Amino acid sequence: MRPVGNSRPPARCDVAVVGAGILGLAVARELVRRRPAASVCVLEREQGIAAHQSSHNSGVIHAGIYYAPGSLKARLCVAGANQLYAYCEQRGIPYARCGKLIVAVKNSELAGLDELERRGRANGVAGLRRVDAAGMRKIEPHCRGVAGLHSPNTGVVDFAVVAAAFAEDLLQAGGTLVTACQVHGVQGATRSVRLKHAHGVTEATHAIFCGGAWADRLAVLGGADPDPRIVPFRGAYLRLVPARAALVRALIYPVPDPSLPFLGVHLTRHIDGGVTLGPSALPAGARDAYRLSTVRARDLRETLTWPGSWRMARHFWRHGLTEIRHAALPGSMVHAAGVYIPELGLRDAQPAFAGVRAQAVDRRGRLLDDFAFSITGRALHVRNAPSPGASASLAVAGHIVDQAAQAFAW
Ligand SMILES: Cc1cc2nc3c(=O)[nH]c(=O)nc-3n(C[C@H](O)[C@H](O)[C@H](O)COP(=O)(O)OP(=O)(O)OC[C@H]3O[C@@H](n4cnc5c(N)ncnc54)[C@H](O)[C@@H]3O)c2cc1C
Numbered sequence: 001m002r003p004v005g006n007s008r009p010p011a012r013c014d015v016a017v018v019g020a021g022i023l024g025l026a027v028a029r030e031l032v033r034r035r036p037a038a039s040v041c042v043l044e045r046e047q048g049i050a051a052h053q054s055s056h057n058s059g060v061i062h063a064g065i066y067y068a069p070g071s072l073k074a075r076l077c078v079a080g081a082n083q084l085y086a087y088c089e090q091r092g093i094p095y096a097r098c099g100k101l102i103v104a105v106k107n108s109e110l111a112g113l114d115e116l117e118r119r120g121r122a123n124g125v126a127g128l129r130r131v132d133a134a135g136m137r138k139i140e141p142h143c144r145g146v147a148g149l150h151s152p153n154t155g156v157v158d159f160a161v162v163a164a165a166f167a168e169d170l171l172q173a174g175g176t177l178v179t180a181c182q183v184h185g186v187q188g189a190t191r192s193v194r195l196k197h198a199h200g201v202t203e204a205t206h207a208i209f210c211g212g213a214w215a216d217r218l219a220v221l222g223g224a225d226p227d228p229r230i231v232p233f234r235g236a237y238l239r240l241v242p243a244r245a246a247l248v249r250a251l252i253y254p255v256p257d258p259s260l261p262f263l264g265v266h267l268t269r270h271i272d273g274g275v276t277l278g279p280s281a282l283p284a285g286a287r288d289a290y291r292l293s294t295v296r297a298r299d300l301r302e303t304l305t306w307p308g309s310w311r312m313a314r315h316f317w318r319h320g321l322t323e324i325r326h327a328a329l330p331g332s333m334v335h336a337a338g339v340y341i342p343e344l345g346l347r348d349a350q351p352a353f354a355g356v357r358a359q360a361v362d363r364r365g366r367l368l369d370d371f372a373f374s375i376t377g378r379a380l381h382v383r384n385a386p387s388p389g390a391s392a393s394l395a396v397a398g399h400i401v402d403q404a405a406q407a408f409a410w
């Protein structure tokens with residue numbers, strides 16, 4: 001967590017952005033670039049920026065393979081990844097375009113691999129290549145499977161470093177960033193949005209909410225539809241011990257279950273050289289459940305009283321059992337990764353960190369797959385921005401500012 005914040009909140013501004021995760025900061029940066037005369041202020045509840053999802057993730061710059069052609073995720077991920085590589089290059093942010101191998105370990109997964117290849121090509125992902133078992137071993141010598149899909153344009157970066165660079169750009173352009181400033185009231189008026197926060201009130205002509213795991217709560221405060229609700233999913237990682245990190249050169253992913261928005265337990269060589277495996281995907285007792293034992297009464301109540309949570313549980317109970325096993329027995333996640341790297345043993349991995357996904361679930365129990373936004377009065381709300389939200393952040397910011405410009409006649 002990086003403690004930055006240059007100011008106290010202003011009494012008035014043209015645009016307030018709530019949330020200083022990678023998306024809020026990318027949006028604020030885009031706003032000051034496009035509207036240099038406007039006063040832009042970011043309000044963040046934590047002591048530092050990027051304290052939640054934006055610093056607790058796999059660190060993978062997704063190339064855009066998985067997403068339904070024509071979806072926002074497909075379009076914004078492909079464009080956003082390219083923009084992000086160019087940005088890292090220009091700002092001197094360390095990244096590696098290391099490539100990724102998606103591996104089918106049995107013939108029954110080949111249809112899934114075909115579908116991923118079809119989607120990737122339809123989405124315009126550059127350099128995709130099918131490889132057989134021998135071809136896979138050239139890319140990842142310790143990996144086993146019947147066939148793979150190689151994406152040379154997938155990479156890794158530390159998204160917290162990217163978010164910090166966005167914050168610097170914002171401050172340099174004259175924007176305001178206030179940390180330790182939780183917004184707890186949103187009142188729409190004819191000419192402004194009144195934001196009540198830890199330091200008083202800021203009256204903004206327009207507001208853009210990028211609240212991550214708290215997005216639904218902020219939307220409801222502002223008078224928006226309570227559907228969808230955020231259901232937090234905890235994702236725990238293990239780290240390979242340094243002596244065994246050479247088992248993985250870059251990124252090894254399974255063929256994902258198409259009914260879920262999560263990509264499955266994968267092996268990731270991060271930009272710092274460490275290799276993690278994970279994440280799990282277990283509904284959590286708190287929106288900041290970095291520890292399994294963290295439970296917050298309000299968060300739990302909001303999950304349990306949402307009809308969609310129960311419908312989701314009925315539909316996905318089998319997956320739920322696997323995830324409970326992953327959470328309770330770290331060896332179970334090593335076993336899942338061992339399908340791809342048979343040499344992996346139980347002693348090769350140790351507990352690492354966890355992240356909490358802000359996953360929107362609608363009243364009918366469907367996990368929203370695509371990015372989702374809504375507009376109420378003078379406010380735009382990000383309602384669902386899960387992975388690849390960090391990879392796509394620059395393009396998502398462009399999309400949000402386009403939508404706001406159209407809705408608010410900027
Ligand atoms: C386990 C995991 C793995 C992932 N892996 C990847 C990956 O490899 N690649 C990828 O592209 N994406 C990945 N993602 C997704 C990616 O991290 C998110 O899409 C992205 O970080 C979303 O950014 P955000 O700014 O919307 O949310 P966040 O980073 O969560 O930021 C939201 C901010 O809003 C603030 N906030 C909330 N409420 C208030 C309030 N009332 N007042 C003021 N501030 C408030 C919060 O404190 C927080 O700082 C992963 C996510 C997780 C959890």
